[in-house]
Amino acid sequence: MLKELLAKDKKLSVIGLGYVGLPIALEFARKMSVIGFDIKEERVELMRQGIDPSNELEAEAFNGCDITYTSNAADLKEANFHVVAVPTPINNHNLPDLTPLLSATRAVGKALKKGDYVVFESTVYPGCTEDDCVPILEEESGLKLNIDFKVGFSPERINPGDKEHTLTKILKIVSGSDDESARVIEEVYASIITAGIHKASSIKVAEAAKIIENTQRDVNIALMNELSLIFDRMDINTFEVLEAAGTKWNFLRFFPGLVGGHCIGVDPYYLTYKANELGYHSKIITGGRFINDSMGGYVAKTVVKKMISNGNKINGAKVLIMGATFKENVSDIRNSKVADVVNELKSFSIQVDVVDPHASSDELKHEYGYGLIDKVTEKYNAVIVAVNHDEYIKLDEDYFKSIMVDEGVFVDVKGIYRNKINDLTYWSL
Template identity: 90%
Template sequence: MLEKLLKKEIKLSVVGLGYVGLPIALEFARKMSVIGFDIKEERVDLMRKNIDPSDELESSAFDGCDITFTSKPEDLKQANFHVVAVPTPINQHNLPDLKPLLGATKTVGKALKKGDYVVFESTVYPGCTEDDCVPILEAESGLKFNEDFKVGYSPERINPGDKEHTLTKILKIVSGSDTESAEVIEAVYASIIKAGIHKASSIKVAEAAKIIENTQRDVNIALMNELSLIFDRMNINTFEVLEAAGTKWNFLKFFPGLVGGHCIGVDPYYLTYKANELGYHSKIITGGRTINDSMGGYVAKTIVKKMISNGNKINGAKVLVMGATFKENVSDIRNSKVADVVNELKSFSVHVDVIDPHASSDELMHEYGYGLIDEIKEKYNGIIVAVNHTEYVKLDEAYFKSIMVDEGVFVDIKGIYRGKINNLTYWSL
């Protein structure tokens, strides 16, 4: 399989060209002939012009790549090795939403031929690939699993906004539906991954490994958030406590904050969903999720209390929220917990303005019902630095004072201005 791919006798496809799929497609396309498929024609048009719709890759990343971008499912029939990298979000009830994954699986199934491989990269609960996806592939193709086609799972580990830990520099987990497929999939990925390959013993093990990576982070951040709730009542700055405790060699360095995005804030729900199906009701994981999901409302309530304490009239008060994406220096707004802060403030009849140098106002309006202001034209009763974009880190106290009323309150969620704000009412987690 690998030799034929490298000789371009056969093609590889990548289904789903978001922040995960596009880097994979381009990396393979430096050595192989690749079909890049996405259901959104407007995104495909941008990529044909060497533009990454996710705003993660420079146009130079497309140079020297043998890739055809398409939104036509029939084009996938040209490929013999398929990589599926579509989103796996949760719905409004915090339950797995497999519609994008199962839809992509149907599309690939229709294109499947005898001898083909399908590798899934989307984050799922253990068992999903074999229990949910494989039957669809069989039904759509009319082929027999492990006899006519083979399947693997290789979880994505791409970190949006991270220019150091890029695709080829991150150890890749691979797995296959049998010994032969595991070896073939390992060889294909090893051709582009410089950091090395870890071959899991089964697809379920690989699925489970991915989902606990982010569950572990979620639980640890939840502990930091709970400590912040406790220390705030003691009038102790949590970041100062963590700085002191961090001097011990084996203290794990996690920090409080808003936990959103499409990984840490989502993946644990896939694991708890599967656990519930099996009759086990998680306590630690569910408890961590409850704490982290509540932090946006907590931040909003805290600034309201402090504005009242400073003599501000809340009905009609003006608050500026700086940052709308789910993390710093990215344009991605999916599952951004900043929306929880904004919505909670509005429930108090507070007027909220939002700015962000990376986010799209139209996308925010579509997703959350509010957009961005073009420029700051007034003074605010409160300012919340919600996301640590590089553009904000450079700002000083004089700037914030110039756009705030005298009795205003400054909230620094991640504590980046600790020790730098001396003449304003200051609060952080």
């Protein structure tokens, strides 16, 4: 398969051209002929112009790539090796929403031919590829797994905003439905991944490995957030405690904060869903999720208490939130917990303004019901720096004093201004 792909006798397709799919498609397209498929024609048109709709890749990333962008699923029939990289979100009840994945699987199934390969990169619970996706591929194609076609799972490890740990520099996990498929999939990915390949013993092992990467981070951050809740009652700064504890060689460096995004705040729910299905109710994972999901409301309520303590009238007070994305220096607003802060403050009849140099106001309105203001012109009763964008790190206390009332409260969620604020009432997690 690899030899034919490199000779361009066969084509590779990538289904889903978002944060995960587009970098994969472009990297393969530097060596092979690639079909890039996305259901949104407006995104496809931007990519044809060399523009990344997710604002992660520079224009140069599109140079020298043999890739055809399409929103027509029929074009997938031209490919023999398919990579599925669509989102796997959760619904309003924190349950897995497999709609995008199963829809993409049906599209691939309709295009499937004898000898083809399908590799899933979308994060799922262990067993999903073989129990949920393979039956659809067989039904739509009329073919049989490991007789007519092969499947594999190779979990994505894209970290939005990270310019150091990019696709080719991150060790890749691969797996296959049998020994032959695992070997072929390993060879194909090894053609672009310089960091190396880890071949998992089964698809389920690869699925489980991905899901616990983010579950581990989620639980550790939840511990830091719980420590913050405790230390705040003791009038101790959590970041100072972590700085001191971090002097021990084996102390793990995790910090409190608002946990959102498409991975850490989502993946654990896939694991607990499957665990519940098997009759086991997780304690630690669900406990961590509860803490992290409640932190936005906690930040907002604490701000209100601080404002009251400083003599501010709450009804009609004005609060500025700086940062709306799920993490610093990205435009991604998926599952951003800043929305929880906004909604909780508004429940107190507080006027909330939001600024962010990276986020789209239209996307925020569509997703959360609020947009961005163009520029700061008010005097605020409180300012909350919720996301540590580079543009905010250079700001000093004089700037914040200029946009706040005398009795205002300055909230530094992730502690980047610690020991730099002297005159304002200061609080951080």
